[in-house]
Amino acid sequence: MSNHTSNQSVVTANKQGAFVRPSSSFRNFIEKGEEFEPEAGRYHLYVSVACPWAHRALILRKLKGLEDIVCQSPVFRKFTVPVLWDKKKETIVNNESSEIIRIFNSGFNDILPTEKAALNFYPKELQKEIDELNEWVYETVNNGVYKTGFAKTQEAYESAIRPLFDSLDRLEKILYGKEYLVGDRLTEADVRLYTTIIRFDTAYHGIFKCNLRTIRDGYPNINKWLKNLYWNNDAFKSTTDFDHIKTNYAFMAHINPTQVVPLGPIPNIEPLTA
Numbered sequence: 634m635s636n637h638t639s640n641q642s643v644v645t646a647n648k649q650g651a652f653v654r655p656s657s658s659f660r661n662f663i664e665k666g667e668e669f670e671p672e673a674g675r676y677h678l679y680v681s682v683a684c685p686w687a688h689r690a691l692i693l694r695k696l697k698g699l700e701d702i703v704c705q706s707p708v709f710r711k712f713t714v715p716v717l718w719d720k721k722k723e724t725i726v727n728n729e730s731s732e733i734i735r736i737f738n739s740g741f742n743d744i745l746p747t748e749k750a751a752l753n754f755y756p757k758e759l760q761k762e763i764d765e766l767n768e769w770v771y772e773t774v775n776n777g778v779y780k781t782g783f784a785k786t787q788e789a790y791e792s793a794i795r796p797l798f799d800s801l802d803r804l805e806k807i808l809y810g811k812e813y814l815v816g817d818r819l820t821e822a823d824v825r826l827y828t829t830i831i832r833f834d835t836a837y838h839g840i841f842k843c844n845l846r847t848i849r850d851g852y853p854n855i856n857k858w859l860k861n862l863y864w865n866n867d868a869f870k871s872t873t874d875f876d877h878i879k880t881n882y883a884f885m886a887h888i889n890p891t892q893v894v895p896l897g898p899i900p901n902i903e904p905l906t907a
């Protein structure tokens with residue numbers, strides 16, 4: 634995969650000092666009868682467990698029971714993660730997390746047991762609502778924490794942190810009396826938000842200066858939703874590694890030059906009953 638290394642940098646900024654995320658360059662899908670066929674053992678997922686974008690893919694892989702079909706391993710820089718690699722053609726299939734989770738959601742259904750194939754985290758009847766929510770959640774929350782943390786000017790920082798917290802306020806209302814974001818079932822919208830919120834109090838609040846409020850003290854409905862996913866669904870808990878998350882964010886020398894790793898918050902996530 635050395636032919637496909639990326640020279641993209643996480644610290645890309647525009648003239649105003651605002652973080653600009655580079656776009657992903659490999660955008661293929663896995664489909665029967667097409668170039669990339671669903672096959673067990675053919676594809677490999679490269680991740681970093683600290684990375685919220687890679688974490689999305691790890692959760693979907695687990696939810697769909699793809700552990701024996703798509704292997705995974707950590708990779709250290711050079712290219713962005715997640716990367717879905719085709720061992721047969723020796724090429725990257727896709728390096729865009731929002732598409733890799735769609736591939737995992739349905740691309741391997743033909744070779745999965747019936748009960749796993751039946752699981753659909755992007756159901757037709759909810760797609761419009763999921764897409765609409767994903768759009769603003771991506772801009773202001775998933776990427777919003779990065780825009781806040783990587784801002785190189787006061788102005789860029791403040792114009793990212795405000796929309797971030799406005800969106801958290803909006804999500805808090807959406808989750809009032811609800812277990813999931815869209816419909817009454819777990820969808821990719823929950824997965825995409827989870828990987829940011831689980832890092833919020835432990836990394837983004839301190840290291841990225843996303844500190845108007847914490848999730849645990851400022852957002853009871855989001856906190857309840859978060860705890861439910863973490864404690865009641867192993868696909869979330871088993872793919873979440875708090876030590877790795879804390880260390881990796883603290884090691885970003887451009888924003889934390891001492892690389893001292895914060896101890897708190899304690900606990901990393903509250904117990905279900907708190």
Ligand SMILES: N[C@@H](CCC(=O)N[C@@H](CS)C(=O)NCC(=O)O)C(=O)O
Nearest residue numbers: 643684686712713714715728729730
């Ligand atoms: N759009 C990509 C973004 C992935 C991304 O930015 N990943 C980070 C890690 S959290 C990365 O690999 N950055 C490149 C680097 O650190 O060199 C996706 O969602 O898949």
